[in-house]
């Protein structure tokens with residue numbers, strides 16, 4: 001299927017690569033496709049970036065049927081453009097949509113959209129190491145009605161944002177984390193395994209409070225007993241105890257991160273023991289006291305690896321990890337994944353997909 005492209009007649013000026021940050025600038029085009037019950041998914045196209053026109057009664061505004069993805073296009077050291085595991089992102093959206101009672105384009109259609117937009121905005125993929133063009137596929141309910149039921153009309157679109165190196169030029173930085181024992185990001189039986197906007201809405205209050213106290217993000221515990229670790233901010237969570245890499249098993253309250261999966265595959269291929277099993281905050285505390293806790297880090301598309309240097313608990317207790325500095329496993333995983341993305345390191349898992 002040929003996707004028609006309408007090129008912008010008013011291209012924006014490119015921001016300097018040193019000032020990209022994350023999600024501040026948007027490229028010249030977007031991809032969109034529309035679902036109606038009688039036509040199915042249709043009208044796939046690349047058009048100039050601009051406002052969407054939607055009915056104020058559209059389902060997304062009232063009943064929150066909305067979800068998104070986040071993946072990146074990289075410029076390899078030879079200049080060629082490559083996506084990192086795009087099929088894993090398309091698959092996750094296809095898996096999540098039914099939980100939100102939403103129709104979703106096929107994985108092939110979503111992938112075709114990602115390639116089409118990456119092609120149209122190829123010049124927007126920055127060059128400096130660690131930079132990328134971040135793609136944000138988004139699915140929203142557009143049918144205009146009031147009365148609670150699933151919508152029957154949807155819009156899927158992809159926008160693109162050139163993003164800087166998460167850590168600037170200075171290498172990995174550790175973050176300070178507040179252990180949240182009041183708010184819950186995602187309960188058992190909830191939407192936690194989907195990239196629903198609603199999960200983010202649920203997380204903002206605690207994250208904001210933590211920031212006010214000088215922390216970077218919160219550690220989410222299970223929604224029932226606040227006993228088991230789940231995620232950190234909007235990242236999956238890994239703990240190194242006794243040389244083993246531990247991470248909570250996937251469940252309906254944990255998002256199946258593509259970076260999480262990549263870290264597990266890489267670590268195992270390097271001979272590290274990885275255990276996907278429940279990890280209690282008690283176990284983490286005991287390991288810290290006995291000296292076997294050596295690293296904690298989060299994983300996600302934006303930062304790849306985000307080392308945790310400190311856990312702070314209500315009541316004043318503090319737990320310092322690896323003297324507050326990034327540890328060797330965090331550093332090595334970061335170097336390897338970033339290298340694969342830049343094609344300076346071999347890609348035995350064939351994670352990079354050339355933009356075509």
Ligand SMILES: *Cc1c(COP(=O)(O)O)cnc(C)c1O
Nearest residue numbers: 234235236255257258259300301
């Ligand atoms: C997006 C996200 C992640 C990370 O997923 P990646 O595919 O690695 O980017 C982890 N946790 C939550 C809650 C997320 O929304």
